[in-house]
Amino acid sequence: GSLLNESLGRPDDGLPLLREALSVVREGGNRSAEALALNNIGSAYLAKGQFAEAQTNFERALELREQSKVPREIADTLHNLGETLNRMGRFDQALERYLRALQLRRQVGDRRWEAIASYSIGTVFDYQGRHGAAAQSKGEALESFRTLNQRDVWLAEILSGHGASLSLSGRFAEAQSALDQAMTVAQELNNGVLVAQILRLQSDRLRYMGDQKDAAVLAAQAAEAAGQTSDRAQQLWARAQVARTSAAVQPTRAHAASLAKISREAATSGLVYLSMLSSVESAETLLALGDHQQARAEIDRTLPRIETLGLRELTARSEYVLATARRLSNEVQARRHYAAALRALEQMQSEAGGEKLLERADLRAIHTESQRWSKGD
Template sequence: WAVGRVEIKRKNPQASLVPLTRALSLAIELDNQEAKANILNAIGVAYKRLHKPEDALRYYRESLKIKRERADTRGLAASLSEVAQVEAQLGQKAEALASYQEALKLRREIGDSQGVGNTLIDLGAFYQNRGQYDEALKLYKESLQLQVEVGNENYVALCLSNIGNIYLSKGQYEDARTYFERALQLSEKSKIPADIATAVYDLADIATKMGQYDQALAGYMRSIELWRGADDRRGVAIASYGMGTLFEYQGRYEAALDAKEEALKIFQQIEDRSFWLVEILSGRANTLALVGRFDEAKKDLETALDLAQKQQNSPLVAQILNFQGDLRYYEGDYTSARRLYDQAFQTASRSGARQLTLVSKMNLAKVAIRDGHARAALNSLDAVAKDAHSLGLKYVSIECAIHRGDALAQLRDYARARQNLETAVQKSENLGARALLVRAHYVLAKVFFSTRNATEASFHSKEALRLLEEIRKELRSDTLLQREDLKPIAKRILSSSKPSVWP
């Protein structure tokens, strides 16, 4: 048994199985129930590390049964926590919650402060992965207090990171950054690569949302390197997905797809069915929709939505509904897009996810502009722009400015339209957001055409054309040009003609 445990600690779970199996046979022969329970639990740990959750759960439950019979409260609580983690990974929500709650109850009864703190973290993650942020935040803060009291700095750092992620999800970005920076300081002090990787990744995620792309990319790459060094494939996948999202914002769609596909492949290989699998599956599908691969995207988004609904994760459901709305918008099915955006807005509003609420509201406004309701859309976009700016959401803020310019142009308020769009062009260039830049130049060209400024109209139309062609060539596919919102520009690429009249 001791040899098997050493192999597990050496991160060699496969090698641990032979000595552990021999030890199990001996324990059965000697009818040593305590040893049998401990060995079964160790085998469960080995299979968990081998990314075989069904096998892990089977051995954990056998160990759990013996510990119940022996009234081993401390051991029972520890096994329940292990069981709950695997049940959650396998999508067994009700069973996982019951296991966590029983483990927490037992640890409180025996006065195990460290155990209580650790279980609170696990239970907080359970609620976080289902979008129940307030409940998760309460549990994380209680655990933080206990971890400080017992002097466990590694778990203090973990609590700080988890609290930061809750604030990130709630749109409180400066609060999130503060907690992430504190977590990084403690993690670097402990010199544990996996913990450092988590903190670095968290800060990269904040940087992405706030438009600090160079800083974000450096953070993602460092976290991948650290997680690889720690042999943490799950961490590598999560960082790869984050990097893919960053590439998507930059209009680097082929790189985005590569990164997200690598992340999805890893999660499927390790049989992780948690929140992250759904996030990655839907995020990859969104990139597929962006590049015009609609049928593939549609299928994956339907699968992801079903999984998110089963997990009862309202923010994730809202995000996927927005992705589905975008897909319909790119297809030119504006009625379906409006319906999906409205569902996303209602779901996001109830969940308290501020960024998702703003994005849903902006999406409804862009459909309203297509429907000829520019004035109503403009009122909504003014509110979105204000909130996006206050939260530091640069990408959303620029996208909102482009839609405002479009709405103002429809209302023939060309001076204000031009002001919004020229600002959007400048900020898109500074951010390196090429997809936004294409749209901003295109709408600005329409404004100049409407005001009979042929020189400026020609300049901006050519810039839109050049940038779209640049993105298309990098993607090495014409599927991008099937998007309805890009077709007016795409026609010039496909015909190789100079734009003369803008719709």
Template structure:
């Protein structure tokens, strides 16, 4: 290397250490350093008004600040005013105006290399994209902001971005990752006593628990956020907390408490002139009124909200109100009104490709069609719902990839910032080099030092090469570890998609994927035996046990939902003990379980049912406090195929409906018992004699022929058959 090159490098290094601190100080300014005193005072007032929800006054003052800045030619005040306009427009759902204003502010601060302010603008634009549902873009913006705040060691900004990232991950369905991000944000906020940040993070964590249906946790966090908001006197957030608390109480069927929370929220929203938010609260209030028996008033309120939402083109509120009306009409058994709202709402969300809402509407349609005996349409709606849920599952997997890509982009952004620092230091060093030429006294000293530096640099160069090799090796290992973590995440996600999270039993997804093959196997063996003239292969029958915990709602009301969850877990363990590992053990829904036994003689079904009934009756269930209580269950079961001589005469759906019929009959026959049908046959007697002479009323209602009924009751005549089938 030539001497003058070393000379240049040495001067750059000297100037870097002397000037780098001041260089980056110039790029870490805040608005108080750049704005005019009067402009900054107005800016602070508008920010406070916007935080408190006084949007009309905030918007007017921001527009006035923009006008004054343009008249005075003050570009910094103009950019600050644009940011304020963007923030208010975002809160008012005026997304085009918000993006235009925030982008203009970002362009100005980028032109003067003010990276701290650029970090804040990235966060503002990320919030806008998150509200619009553009998750990948929002994550990119928040990670950009996080890397900048990290570079400047701005703890408040770091915490805010972690909280923002948590909100995006929550909307993408990545609840565990979202809670982790919120926890990191909350730790930083508590260290720095950031009361505003703590309030927002608690509220966001509560929303996740509500989404996961962990309502007690959600209510605790919402109340904590409400206490913070009241202490800070932020009216808009207080109203939001009341709305969310009302939703939790409504889900818990605490309608009186829900009504009061919604009324408090509406009063604050109207005080702040936030009519759209007030209508969100009225939607929950309408359902709560119906729950309290004030049906006409509740339905009228929901219909009025729907009319206003359609007039304002508020598609989200329109959809939410249609869902509420559909649920209310179903509870009132007003099937025509219910299906009208469900069909219109379904078409609206299909046009907007809102998978979660589609699934909710399809679930309501299944209930409506099943209750109006439109079983084919109910089956089609159920298939649509399953397809939508599978699509949502795939989207969550894609969301995990998006999160990984954002993490990689965050690392790349940190490297870019480091490069910017280096470039800025180089530019300042080169500028100073022109002045050093005139310092002749310093030149002689530098020449002497340069000789020592030459030897040292060669040694440093060798060490640096070794360090780079180590870094490359370490990065490669980290990438391999990340890849393994991603594969493990895929495996975990697949397991979660097939198992019930609480009990560990299989869920309906697993049953839908595996049951058709078992049905076909059984039918094939019966058809083959019939063609070969052999006896029916009874060992290839399927036994379906539909099991329900008696008085489970009373258990929840008496001991609480935590104890109810513990009962479900212990009940699943009893089922696993009674039945074989190879049997399909499925949580059918709520407190209902379904067990499909393969390769089992149908004559063994009564013994299995009695073993399960007695095992549950003898078990000791414990409350959250350790107290012991007893519980019982009711069981209905059938064998498939019902007619062994003509296996194709009946379907699995008929067998399942018959098991459900037996379960309901067991319930109304005193509970803690089992009723089953081992076969259904047509005989010469039923062909030659009238049905009135040969068949019971229950058999005529079911219309499957002669039924072979067994029960744990004293006599078949003790069965109180369910008449609605």
């Protein structure tokens, strides 16, 4: 998250005080204090979900901090800018900020924030379908963090995120180990949000292995755990997990509608990846129900945005839905879409750490069918 002074309380309460503080330090000509005030205003806007305002204030703070040449302060603001751009779906730009922040953390020997920067980089890599690179980056984060001997929320977060990237890469045994360790820490901390997140990620691991029924059981547990917290993002992710795992067991129109609704809610909550993912999964559910036209309409609406964002796994899955919908409508263009899905998957598989990608049941099925139909058999 952003480096917000927690004593500010709710962002709506804090903003007037922060603006007043900014006016005072500007009048006094204290550039360092002005940068701190701008950084805190940016953090308050980020907490409110007003990303454009957050970006503006962080960029002003960064400009002043670049002039002061204090690496730790520059890195703080770069991290916050990365978080903001990430929430806006500007993943390449977020990555640039995180990478520069990582360089500065290493320069000053800040192992804790070096780990957090590496972890943030890994999260963006996963969105981009670079799961091998994500697992490596989060693995480096874990190595850095372990040197601190701190068993806090960040250890559980990094372990769970590393497990997620390993699952996405098809490395299921390693993922199980990381997620089990994460759960131990989360339970020690009595942290309900992390427990809900880890249950959901364990559900994902089973889903990718092809065990849909057990995945659905864990998804329900994750939703129950998330419902006992006040974390709206965690609740949305958990609701999506229940819908997607239930749809994998027995697709219904209600599941497709639920995923479409979650996609819209996620978009308004700054959860760009969840929004795109849920839209694709709604289309996949409609396709499984035999509603080719509606599935295609959903993908036609979402795919341009997915491609702009550079979300390669979702591109492959979208192309597969389009291909199958067109094939079942006897359209010759189907072959072109199967070829596009195949290309995307094989590019992901060819990258370092992607060797086991097709161990995932979902992507293996897409690969097999795309190979078959792209040749026109």
